[in-house]
Amino acid sequence: TPTLIWFRQDLRIHDNPALQAAIERGGSVIPVYLFDEAGEGDWRPGGASCWWLHHALQDLAAQLDKHGLRLILGIGQSASELKRLIAETGAGAVYWNRRYEPAVILRDAKIKEALTQRGLEAKSFNSALVFEPWEIKNQSGKPFQVFTPYWKHCLKRAIPAPVEVELKHAHAPRNWPATRALEELALLPRIAWDTGFFPFWTPTSAAAKQRLGKLAASHASGYTRNRDRPDMDGTSRLSPYLHFGQIGPREVFAAFARYDAEGTKGGRKFLSEIGWREFSYQLLYHFPHIPTEPLRAEFNHFPWEMDETLLSAWQKGLTGYPIVDAGMRQLWTTGWMHNRVRMIVASLLVKHLLVPWQEGARWFWDTLVDADLASNTQGWQWSAGCGADAAPYFRVFNPILQGQKFDPNGDYVREWIPELRPVATSIIHKPWEGGGEQLGGVVIGRDYPTPIIDHSRGRNRALQAYGKLKALR
Numbered sequence: 001t002p003t004l005i006w007f008r009q010d011l012r013i014h015d016n017p018a019l020q021a022a023i024e025r026g027g028s029v030i031p032v033y034l035f036d037e038a039g040e041g042d043w044r045p046g047g048a049s050c051w052w053l054h055h056a057l058q059d060l061a062a063q064l065d066k067h068g069l070r071l072i073l074g075i076g077q078s079a080s081e082l083k084r085l086i087a088e089t090g091a092g093a094v095y096w097n098r099r100y101e102p103a104v105i106l107r108d109a110k111i112k113e114a115l116t117q118r119g120l121e122a123k124s125f126n127s128a129l130v131f132e133p134w135e136i137k138n139q140s141g142k143p144f145q146v147f148t149p150y151w152k153h154c155l156k157r158a159i160p161a162p163v164e165v166e167l168k169h170a171h172a173p174r175n176w177p178a179t180r181a182l183e184e185l186a187l188l189p190r191i192a193w194d195t196g197f198f199p200f201w202t203p204t205s206a207a208a209k210q211r212l213g214k215l216a217a218s219h220a221s222g223y224t225r226n227r228d229r230p231d232m233d234g235t236s237r238l239s240p241y242l243h244f245g246q247i248g249p250r251e252v253f254a255a256f257a258r259y260d261a262e263g264t265k266g267g268r269k270f271l272s273e274i275g276w277r278e279f280s281y282q283l284l285y286h287f288p289h290i291p292t293e294p295l296r297a298e299f300n301h302f303p304w305e306m307d308e309t310l311l312s313a314w315q316k317g318l319t320g321y322p323i324v325d326a327g328m329r330q331l332w333t334t335g336w337m338h339n340r341v342r343m344i345v346a347s348l349l350v351k352h353l354l355v356p357w358q359e360g361a362r363w364f365w366d367t368l369v370d371a372d373l374a375s376n377t378q379g380w381q382w383s384a385g386c387g388a389d390a391a392p393y394f395r396v397f398n399p400i401l402q403g404q405k406f407d408p409n410g411d412y413v414r415e416w417i418p419e420l421r422p423v424a425t426s427i428i429h430k431p432w433e434g435g436g437e438q439l440g441g442v443v444i445g446r447d448y449p450t451p452i453i454d455h456s457r458g459r460n461r462a463l464q465a466y467g468k469l470k471a472l473r
């Protein structure tokens with residue numbers, strides 16, 4: 001009987017254990033993608049993610065086509081769509097690679113049970129992580145909540161090799177089931193806010209491989225030095241590819257091993273970032289409430305001061321802090337923001353502005369092409385000081401000093417905030433302090449806003465709020 005290979009966040013034909021198992025099973029192989037928004041619970045993919053998904057599906061379909069296979073598309077509840085496809089094709093098995101988001105785990109478990117009860121073979125595999133969340137435990141058998149010991153522990157274990165997929169042995173069915181057209185999934189925006197995405201991204205699996213290959217071949221030598229510099233192309237930009245599974249983390253390790261780069265300084269640092277991704281997934285798996293609630297329960301009582309006007313200024317990149325606004329505009333224009341700047345903008349929102357971290361996480365969810373429930377939750381809880389191994393709440397980033405340190409020439413600010421281009425480098429991160437020639441004709445308050453809150457005042461307000469929380473304990 002045919003096997004349905006149910007693609008999800010594993011949109012690749014290499015290192016895909018479910019696909020390889022389907023091929024090994026013998027019968028014909030029917031690749032399927034189901035756009036099941038309800039199945040994602042409260043975390044339906046945001047606008048930017050949908051953009052990426054459209055292109056990733058197009059790419060996957062083209063790759064499958066080269067091997068005589070078609071990507072069958074469905075829309076609606078996964079359970080009923082699978083049922084329909086099974087009836088239409090006479091499939092005897094459904095294989096897929098696992099996901100770890102709480103709502104998806106529940107949905108998939110039900111599907112597995114229902115399929116098994118009907119006498120079908122339902123099997124799931126690991127393609128998304130190096131180590132599955134339940135594999136790594138500390139000495140007391142509990143999940144790690146501090147990154148360094150977690151990653152040390154992981155690195156003592158053998159890193160699984162990518163799975164070889166033998167597509168030449170894949171058989172196509174005699175008749176293909178009905179499919180929806182990609183356009184029917186309506187993933188692309190109706191208003192063209194995505195024009196800035198195209199010059200920034202090539203959302204194909206081949207592009208991910210190329211970027212990874214280059215990085216590994218260079219032993220990620222510039223990574224340690226440049227990874228905090230948003231004015232440079234100093235990081236891999238692999239995050240959306242990893243999220244959608246156009247490349248897998250085991251392939252990342254294998255590429256570094258191939259070039260003997262795992263042990264170099266840059267290699268170790270880069271692979272430890274993949275470790276943060278793994279760490280985020282194991283946190284989400286063991287603490288499924290964290291996308292909306294703080295891991296450290298005392299933060300449930302934090303005296304946030306929700307303010308729509310402040311939130312909106314932050315979202316639009318109009319806070320008056322150039323490094324923050326540059327980041328928010330980079331995010332809006334390209335669907336991505338540099339990690340250092342993510343930390344700075346998050347700090348400003350949750351500390352200076354006292355807006356709940358969940359609001360920031362939601363905005364990122366809708367605007368990031370790499371929006372990922374595990375990493376986004378971890379990033380926001382880290383920034384708000386309420387997560388595992390988080391930055392302590394009382395450490396408040398100074399957006400001026402951060403800008404001066406990590407964008408020393410102001411190139412990043414000038415790239416994303418055209419109205420500040422004429423401003424002298426000496427004051428580009430605090431233009432409200434400039435005067436005369438330094439401003440090059442720019443009028444602060446007219447051409448670009450004055451700071452939404454004074455840094456010292458914001459810092460003190462944040463510390464007072466934290467003090468109230470501590471007093472409650």
Ligand code: FAD
Nearest residue numbers: 235236237238239273274276277339342371372375376379
């Ligand atoms: P590189 O530096 O090249 O890192 C390589 C890979 O390691 C990344 O592609 C990513 O998969 C992983 N990685 C790196 N840093 C982290 C980290 N801190 N946590 C988890 N994984 C990491 N990352 C997402 O993929 N999706 C998100 O939704 C997301 N939201 C974030 C929100 C906040 C507030 C913060 C502070 C960070 C967030 N991150 C998120 C983590 C990080 O910013 C991005 O993974 C990184 O900027 C992606 O760029 P890169 O691929 O060039 O990273």
